[in-house]
Amino acid sequence: MxxxxxxxxxxxxxxxxxxxxxxxxxxxxxxxxxxxxxxxxxxxxxxxxxxxxxxxxxxxxxxxxxxxxxxxxxxxxxxxxxxxxxxxxxxxxxxxxxxxxxxxxxxxxxxxxxxxxxxxRVAQGAILRPFAERIGGIDVCTRHYCPVQGATVGGDAYDIAHTPYGTRVFIGDVRGHDLAALRISAGVIRGFRDLAYVTPDLPDLARELDARIRGELGPEDFVTALFAEFVPGEVRLVNCGHPAPLRVGQQIRLLEAPEHTTPLGLGPRPALWRGWLQPGDRVLFYTDGLSEARDAGGVDFPLLKGVAEALAAPLPCDALDALYDLLTVHTGAPLADDVALVLCQPAEPAMPGAEPFSVPGSDGVRHVPSARAGHPTPGGHPRC
Incomplete structure (x- = not known):
């Protein structure tokens, strides 16, 4: 061929x-x-x-x-x-x-x-700096792949911050593939870095970032965004219109809330969700360049199967490389969209006495209201 x-x-x-x-x-x-x-x-x-x-x-x-x-x-x-x-x-x-x-x-x-x-492209590479290190007790590895064809830059964005509230991850996707999208991506990452260390609650972080970047967005611009916070035994999530992350362990599951909110720039109403983590579990964050990649016949990339196969690799960065190889084999052609991948694995086991991995009726993910630092949530876990 x-x-x-x-x-x-x-x-x-x-x-x-x-x-x-x-x-x-x-x-x-x-x-x-x-x-x-x-x-x-x-x-x-x-x-x-x-x-x-x-x-x-x-x-x-x-x-x-x-x-x-x-x-x-x-x-x-x-x-x-x-x-x-x-x-x-x-x-x-x-x-x-x-x-x-x-x-x-x-x-x-x-x-x-x-x-x-x-x-x-050089500026985008500087903005999306690669991670392959342990950050606040979390082994983090990132990858960003640009399309081979086309004189464009993508709108993907991600960043990781080690804050007093836990290791926080942001991943987003700006609408468009031009210099304006790159400018908005830079503004979003800059806003996350400013707010992540001083905003205790993830929903408040999403709301404040939305308010900060709204003036930079055009009438048709928006940013899908996912905020995550790792604390012992769990990952806390706020999803604003972004593809749901994947929890990979004994089983592979989408950490997807039953109710969705709109992306940044479109008046989101952020809500906090929690997913329990067992020792050895990994969480994969990605942009829609992965989940919506299609082969010549228009068939989407088999996300769950592909991620489960690739993330069997023991080292996080090897796992992401294997995932990208599977993706390019599936498409059989240069990617039509850029792809950002962030793989996180807690380096320490969960705290003794943590609640079971699965929560009845919610497949390991449940909804809790926003909680200030030090105030217990309905699940009995204080905010760390």
Whole structure:
């Protein structure tokens, strides 16, 4: 399949380069061989096609070829064709110069755009700095993959903070794949870093971050966001329109609340949820570039099966690499969207006497109201 696609791409590229020259040759042939009066200006079709699709060199070669064909066709009629050959030929040369000028301008614009995109990608890499370390008793590993094709940058964002309230994780996805999305992503991460250390409750953190970034969002912009807080024996979650994380242990489960709220920028009403963790459990946070990746037939990536297979790897970073390999095998082509992955595993066992892993009726996840530091929740657990 790869060899066939490579040959198809190579021959398609050659055909595109040969088309303008071929078009000029076909238009000049009647004047040279059939005795028809040459239509010199019509030979501009080749140079104009070249400047629209090809580079400066190919455009200049096509212009020279069209001029040579015009001279040959004119000589076959002793340069007496009507309209006057000289005027027609000068018009052809003027059009050729214009075609080369357009090709030069396109090349400069492409170079500027490539530079801007490269700067944006470097900036995005600096914003989404990789983690592979233990943070507040949590082994954390992150990965961010950009699409191979397309001059775009993604809107994915994530960050980790070791706060007095526990190790906190943020992951989000800004609508869009342009420089505006990158600017909003930077603002969201900056806001999370400012608020994570001084805001005791996760729902309040989500509300304050929403209020902070709302002025930076356009009328159609929004940010899906997931906030997590690890404390001994559990992970606390606030989900604002983001794909639910996966808890991977003896079983793999979505930590998904039965009620959802809207993304940041759309007036979310954050609620706190809790998931119990047993020793050895891992929690995977991701963006929709993973869950919505499709193969050639439009079939979504088998999320639960793929994650369970990949996260069997003992080391977190090896597990994420294996997951990405499974993803690319499934799509069979460069990714259409960027993918952010954050894998967290508590390095210490749960506190003795913690409540059972499964909570009846809620599959290990249950809803609790917001609680201030030091005040017990209805489940009997003080906020750490």
């Amino acid at each position: 790869a060899i066939r696609d490579g040959w198809r791409e190579r021959w398609g590229s050659r055909a595109a380069r040969a088309l303008p020259v071929t078009a000029s040759s076909v238009l000049a042939a009647p004047g040279m061989f059939a005795g028809w009066e040459p239509a010199t200006v019509a030979l501009l079709i080749g140079p104009l096609a070249a400047c629209a699709r090809l580079g400066v060199l190919h455009t200049a070669v096509t212009v020279c070829w069209a001029a040579l064909l015009a001279l040959v066709a004119g000589a076959a009629h002793d340069f007496t064709a009507s309209p006057p050959f000289l005027a027609d030929f000068l018009a052809l040369l003027a059009g050729g110069v214009l075609a080369v000028t357009v090709a030069v301008r396109r090349a400069r614009e492409a170079a500027v755009l490539a530079g801007v995109v490269e700067v944006a």
